Amino acid sequence: MSILVNNRTKVVVQGLSGSQGKFHAQKMKEYGTNIVAGVVPGRGGSDVDGTPVFDTVEEAIRATGANASIVYVPPAYAADAVMESVDANLDLCVCITEGIPVKDMIKVKRLMKTSSSKTMLIGPNCPGVITPGECKMGIMPGEIHTPGTVGIVSKSGTLTYEAVKQVSAFGFGQSTCVGIGGDPIIGLKYIDLLEMYQFDAQTECVVLIGEIGGQAEVKAGEWIKQNFNKPVVAFIAGQTAPKGKRMGHAGAIISGGDDTAAAKMKALEECGVHVVQSPADIGKKVAEVLGK
Structure with a gap:
């Protein structure tokens, strides 16, 4: 057993085409994490290193059955990315981004309190979550676990x-x-x-x-x-x-x-x-x- 993530977790990477998203997605894949899609508005229909990219989280879920997301989106847009995952009713959203304005996170928390969504949020400004040998969602060095x-x-x-x-x-x-x-x-x-x-x-x-x-x-x-x-x-x-x-x-x-x-x-x-x-x-x- 484990908490939050395991080998059945299907992960969407929000911000997959950015330098941080691309780099850490590759590291997560190498660890064995089941990355099924990326989400980059305006880039739907393309792919990044073989991973299909969608315009929205909803589209990614419909196509792949994803149940978790990880956010590698710049601070100015990261809160919106989290709220999109909440609206899509994912099980888990992990937000790595540092420097999100507090006022933006207030909006996120307000949505999470008033929404019927089941989404749990880890972060922001965090290294993520890992169940060793099964799933790594974050920036931690997998080899030490x-x-x-x-x-x-x-x-x-x-x-x-x-x-x-x-x-x-x-x-x-x-x-x-x-x-x-x-x-x-x-x-x-x-x-x-x-x-x-x-x-x-x-x-x-x-x-x-x-x-x-x-x-x-x-x-x-x-x-x-x-x-x-x-x-x-x-x-x-x-x-x-x-x-x-x-x-x-x-x-x-x-x-x-x-x-x-x-x-x-x-x-x-x-x-x-x-x-x-x-x-x-x-x-x-x-x-x-x-x-x-």
Whole structure:
């Protein structure tokens, strides 16, 4: 089992003809992802490296039976691309694009709340999602992932890869790894993913990677304490970040005393989460809590 994606996922690439879309689509294909179509308005009827291109997501679904999309569309148009996937009622949309205006994402979230669509959104500004050995939807290096029993959910792209490396070094593979993105407005959040891991028989343990700013990690900890019956290992990035200074590509900022890394780590520990001080300790801690 897995969450979100598997070897039955049929993927549409929105923005396939662009440099990023073309490059990463090829990498996903090489990994074994079933890419069935591209969507580029005005380019319908053509193809990119043998993949048929359609003008709209709806047309791509009718022709190929696609059930998921990945967005490699420039920031000014990416929100519209996501909304097109929502309107088309796909199971999943993964938006890689960085730099989407917050006001555009407000429109996306409003549509998702008022629409009867079943579409789940990962991102934006994220590395994507991968079920090792089955399906890769994103920009992560597929070769570092191995099938296994540890779920990884993270705001950070590069720290996701570090967690994968640490877990693999101790002999554990991953069930599904999800980069949720660090933007102010995103799709699925920690709790949404934890609920999925809870009911995934393959997942024995979850690694949660958080960052300074906001309350998402604290809320996740409170939910874990009340609802989650699998061990959770966590790391919070930004432990040396000064208060009030905007940090990193996602614009993380400490606005008060309770959204510092230290405060989040303390809150998670109080909720029974196994918190590590360094990403280098993630694999060791996973092995410890699983007793292997």
